[in-house]
Amino acid sequence: MKKLWNVAVVGATGAVGTQMIECLEERKFPVGKIKFLASVRSVGQVLEFNGKPVPVEELKHDSFEGIDIALFSAGGARSEEFCPSAAKAGAVCIDNSSAWRMDPEVPLVVPEVNPHALAGYRKKGIVANPNCSTIQMVVALKPLHDFGSIKRIVVSTYQAVSGTGNKAIDELRKQTGELLNGRPPKNEVYPHRIAFNCLPQIDSFCDNGYTKEEMKMVNETRKIMEAEIKTTATCVRVPVFYGHSESVNIETAKKITVAKARELLEDAPGVELVDNPANGEYPMAMDAAGEDLTLVGRIREDDTVANGLNLWVVADNLRKGAATNAVQIAELLVEEYLK
Structure with missing residues (x-):
């Protein structure tokens, strides 16, 4: 049986976040549990994933227990604040902001171009998605x-x-x-x-x-x-x-x-x-x-x-320039590294 992975989408109600959700569905990423996180303004909204309703929860430092992969698209400030918490909880963060891109200990990955660089995620538990x-x-x-x-x-x-x-x-x-x-x-x-x-x-x-x-x-x-x-x-x-x-x-x-x-x-x-x-x-x-x-x-x-x-x-x-590239990184992670 194919292994399933618990995924969090941070910034789920934004333009890129909604595309991340669509890409996970379209590409049939092996999701077990999914969690949608956003600011307190979005709490109460209900989104769908694979035809099932999923309530939006407030992004907090303790939101990542049991999460394997966290897709972030909530802006640089939130990524700087919450990616370390997610990584500490055991999740691999794939961040769409500019916060971590030039950090020498964080790989900046486009799967068609430099897939080998993804191995560097172990240093901080973070992978950066490049600029669109x-x-x-x-x-x-x-x-x-x-x-x-x-x-x-x-x-x-x-x-x-x-x-x-x-x-x-x-x-x-x-x-x-x-x-x-x-x-x-x-x-x-x-x-x-x-x-x-x-x-x-x-x-x-x-x-x-x-x-x-x-x-x-x-x-x-x-x-x-x-x-x-x-x-x-x-x-x-x-x-x-x-x-x-x-x-x-x-x-x-x-x-x-x-x-x-x-x-x-x-x-x-x-x-x-x-x-x-x-x-x-x-x-x-x-x-x-x-x-x-x-x-x-x-x-x-x-x-x-x-x-x-x-x-x-x-x-x-929003697709290859952000959401699709992030999901492709997640696919490469589970295929090559998180077995």
Whole structure:
């Protein structure tokens, strides 16, 4: 009989938390007991898991007794506070926030890219889920790096509002309705109106002029790829509900032709090649929404450098960019380590 595992979803009522629950169901993760945890504001809500009602409980330090795996998506502050308690109780924490990503004793894992790094979970009982925009980029770049050794990345992102959570989804919906009906929109989540606009700011600015989101891509890429790849990023919030898009330019040590890149990506785990622009076939956010694969297309050589390549990379930020990646880590844990 297949072993069952007791799972807690922390931040269960949020945009990513609800997707985690769906992914556990869809992927038929071997759940024994499940517990939904959130802030006191959500206590009293009842969610479903595999057709059965599960009440939402308040997140407390003693919430993790008997839990094997805790999926966290409740923000960095709560992860910093409660992950150590969960680990002490014997649970392995898979955290979706930025709290633990750059901790040298916490593995930062994308199963298609660096599954071997997961072995490091034993140090603190915590595994970090990378930033959503980083995940889809490294999934697309890993086969190209293995073949041609990437030296430099220039990436511009076009990120959906769902990356900020349910309040941002509601804000875009309301602002769109207000503008279409000739009424002045209100902005509360973002510093400026997001409807029919693009905001070249995601998270706060650092002293170097980059945002924290941009620096996440720089630093996380190096840690995941285990290489000193020079990366520069510009991250933009766009009026799209679901799905992040990225323009990625790479320079490699060894030349990669367009034909070779397509060949490498065709067989890459977690990748779907959508690259027939003559027929209007290329990755779009609306096609990635609700999917777990990373879509790659618009592959072309950059003739301004000796070994340059351009790609367009799209993925559902709540799925592969967060919830699916976390559940994939849990699957790898029970297959390889928690037997």
